[in-house]
Amino acid sequence: MKFLFVLGLVFACSVNFSVAKDAALETVSKHGQLSVSGVDLVDSNGEKVQLKGMSLFWDVWMPQYYNKEAIDGVHDLCHSNAVRAAISVTTERDGGYIETPDASLERLYAVIDAAIADDIYVVVDWHDHEADSHLNYSLDFFDKVSKKYTGVPNILYETFNEPTGQSWSDVLKPYHEAVIKTIRANDPDNVIIVGTPTWSQSVDQAAANPITGQKNIMYTLHFYAGTHKQWLRDTANGALSNGIPIFVSEYGTVNADGDGSVDEAESRLWYDWLDEHNISYLNWAVSDKVEGASALQPNTTAANTCKEEFLTASGKFVVAQNKA
Template sequence: MKVVFVAICVLACAINFSTSKDAALETVSKHGQLSVNGVDLVDQNGEKVQLKGMSLFWDVWMPQYYNKDSIDGVHDNCHSNVVRAATTATSEYDGGYIDDPEESLERLYAVVDAAIEDDIYVIVDWHDHEADTHKEYAVEFFDTVSKKYTGVPNIIYETFNEPTGQSWNDILKPYHEEVIKTIRANDPDNVIILGTPTWSSAVDQAAASPITGQTNIMYTLHFYAGTHKQWLRDTATNALNQGLPLFVTEYGTVNADATAPVDEAESRLWWNWLDEHNISYANWAISDKVEGASALVPNTTATQVCQEEYLTESGRLVIAQNQA
């Protein structure tokens, strides 16, 4: 009995009980400056770290959530250690950074400053499907933001939300390389995430021809559980096996067009796969739009973000996962 008791004690002492499963407690003050080691996101001590949280909706259409009250809710009630600010590059009717950079930056800075105050990470996302045709604006945007927040460990850059049919080798790689160069002139260390072809799902193309000569870069994987099944997990697993580090900056529990129903079974398969591979993820979206992907019911205010009575079916499922 004594031998068994000693063995149990040794095993218990070897377990790190200080590690929380609740993402809200895995903060910047705990993990500090992030970097990339192989396919893994690691913290200031070189230990693997996983970010789990929420993406805001396109800023021009949901500006009411680009403020401190909303980010407090994302952290406290959505149990998140990362929030993604989706800065609209341009929209057909409602503007965006290209039309009104000062207003766009004001919204972005409100989110970034709130995330810093709340001790969580924040993804600065150039939310565009045709960023290659707006490259001069993207370069200007990332130059401005990276100068303002140089050396701030909370910041993660996402250079191109979702390319569509652009060639990886001919168009996307040169675009990313130029934006990386711009950011690195101001911020040599913070993680940069690069959009991949076909709505950021064709990570196999990036794995076949990754960007070289850079550190702390990752590649975007997006999925919607109702549409993207085992075939995409297989594609992503192959990319990981080729050494491509992945970050899911956007995912949904529903169909790719954001419509219901919630596919809980497939969502859980995805979460299990993400957790198994230590891949970080942010849910789409902090939005009260009437559609399946929204985490919030209609007319939810910033002060009510992620409170239980204001969550949709998807929102409830996602927030439970952020604590798992």
Template sequence: MCVFILLSFTLACFLDVSTSLDAGFETVGEHGKLSVDGVDLVDQVGEKVQLKGMSLFWDVWMPQYYNKDSVNGIHDLCRSNVVRAAVTVNSDWDGGYMQTPSSSLQRLYAVVDAAIADDIYVIIDWHDHDADQHLSHSIEFFDTVSKKYSGVPNIIYETYNEPTEKDWSSVLKPYHETIIKTIRKNDPDNIIILGTPTWSQAVDQAAADPITGQKNIMYSLHFYAGTHKQWLRDTAQGALNKGLPLFVTEYGTVNADGNDPVDEAESRLWWNWLDENNISYVNWAISDKAEGASALKPNTNAGQVCRNEALTQSGKLVVAQNTK
């Protein structure tokens, strides 16, 4: 009997270790409020934590996934502990927050509330390439959402999705400092992720002139495996070595234009490097658009999100990685 109990206990411990690598189990209930310690994302007891999950597509073009059914699938079947809501800021032909703020907020709140209900983290992404030119709208948006969700441990703010080739020190850094101040008036502690130059690739520029006097801020790194290879990992490693905390709020297994082929070998090199450095990563995208970056096949509805039969080649590869 004692031997059986011992063996059972050993087996249970083994199973706990194996499932702990599955991001679907590493939820808010497990880790609580996050913070930044050096270059690491850590949980409420100071232990390193890694988020792995999925980004929704621009909300004005894929609104059908901004709901509870979709978030359920992202957590339960895509084995994610984080979802990213990509709030379109400005689109001349299809709208966005600047044109229809109430509709944008309605879609965002549906995702955030679903993530809270599912016990996962959620990135509120200001999905813009020119946010510094829309400063008044940025301030208004982040003031609104940080008041609504102040202190909720699930919340992560992303202040500027992918700045184009803008200067870090003279343009982007002052923008981020303004938005950080806006958020911190309402939410003093939650993680804030800052976009970096050249579509969130030039993290070396931010590392050379980081924002000081703030806590719990990180810097975004984006890559697409078919285009961005060892040279970008070298750039990112240099930023890490200088003490810059990184978060991959968007990556793809394909080319930077979103098209095939899936580069599995390069994706695995990226994942290995990210895991070795405890860097969190979020895949682009929960989308049924007919392109290689989409995780879903065309005509997938919200209730089918992340079902195996609905996943593309890229989607299947990403889901498998989320469980490792």
């Protein structure tokens, strides 16, 4: 009997009894003000917290989802505790914040207010590839938003969606520092996520020369499972080892061009890695565009956002993960 007791004790110690969490239940009223401790996102009690949810598509191209109906679906049916508002800065033909700031802010505020009402977090994303060339507009945008929502714990700021070939040390770091200063003048506490080189993949470059003298700063990592494999996880592991906190504000289950079928095997490897390291992740995208990355079927209305019969293969796969 003693042998069986000891054997049972050894077995119990070897089993992972961690409880899966439905992200829709991990709300702002439960976790409160977020902050960064080491490489971890933590809640108001200092406990590790993970955001799982959805990113909206470029606001100028999918404005139909920048409203309360759609955000209700993101929370309730896509089982999310976070949504990302991708505010277009400039586009080749359809404008963005630089051309139509009032319209952009109206869409953004609708999403933020809906997220607050739904008790979830919201990432305010400056969705640009050349934000370093638009610094004055960036400062204006983040000054307005951080003033309007000062003291609101729901908000995280993403200062630069996806830099491309810009130097981290010479261009991106000074840009982020300027935007951080503007936000912190109004909002001293909320988490700020900063974009990294190479479409927000080269977190190792940021780790080699991190932003100092600031709190609650995280670094963006983006991946698309069909394209980005173990080599990118290895890069991210190195950044984590150097003390750089990572936030995946955009990922796809398909190829980096947004198309192709769901790479389930590689996506699961990514999910396992993200969960192991308590890294938050938001799926691209709440969109009805005809491409693999879209979570919604073509012509899905805001009222039908995330209803199962309107989800794509990727949408169904992602929602199942958000519930796990």
